[in-house]
Amino acid sequence: MFPSTSTMMSHGFKSSKQDFTFGPWKMTIMKNHIMKSKDIERLAEEMNMPSLPEMLFGENVLRIQHASGYGIEFNATDALRRVNNMEDAVKVACAQEWLESRADSEHSKEVVRPYDWTYTTDYRGTLIGDGVQMQVMKTTERIDLEKLKAREQIMFFDEVLLFEDELHDHGVSMISVKIRVMPTSFFLLMRFFLRVDGVMIRINDTRLHHEAGNDYMLREFSMRESKVAELQNVPAALYTDPNEIAQHLRLKLTECERLELPVTPCPTANDVL
Incomplete structure (x- = not known):
C-alpha cells in the first residue's frame, strides 16, 4: 500500500523540510541529523532512563x-515517553531469556536494566492545537484497507525515521512513519518493529486514514508478537522484513478510534461586518 522503500533509512546529516497541501490540511516533513550525545544524555536523564536508542532523530517530525x-504529529521524543522506564515482569522475563541465550556475549550482563531496553512504545501520535484539538472516540468502524489497495495516483509520499537501535548487534528496535496522499484521501502508517534475535519479534502499528470531506479521521492501533520458537515454519529470511513477517505474527490487540474534527463556527453577521 506504499511505494517500496528500504527498511533501513539513510542516516545522513543533511537537514530538510518540505510541505504538501491537501485541501485544508498541510503535511510537514522535517528531517535532521542524529541527536548529539550530550542532548541524548540530557533527554535520558529527563525520562529517567539509563540510555536511549543509538540513533535518535529528535528533530524529525511528520x-x-x-x-x-x-492536527496530529509524530515525533521521537513523544514516542520514547511511552516506553516503560520501570521494570515490567513480561519484558524482564523476555530480557532474561535473551540474556541466557547470549551468555557468551560481552554485553549480555548489561541488558537487564530497570527499564524497557527494547524501547517498545505504543505511541499513536501527538494531538496538536492551541485551545482546540481533535476528540478521540472509540469506534467499531475500520479503515478499508482493500479500498486503499486500489491503484490511485500518489500525489505525495515520504517516510521519516524517528529512532533505531541495534540492541548490541543482537536485533533491532526501530520506529518510522510514512504517509501517502491520493486525490481523495491520505493514509499514514507508523510502525514500531522489534526483533530480538533467537527470542521474539514484535510489531506495533498505527494506521491513520482521512477521506476528503469527512469530519473525522480513522485511527487503528495493533500489536503483534510471536516468539521465534512459534515461527519455525516461517523462513528465517523474512524475520528482517517487517512487511513480510507481520502477517505471521500473533495479533494481540486491535483498537479503533475516530479522531473527530472540531466544529468550525460559521461567521455571524457581526463577524462579517
Missing part, C-alpha cells in the same frame, strides 16, 4: 495540520 490549527 505533522498533519488543519488550516484551523489543530
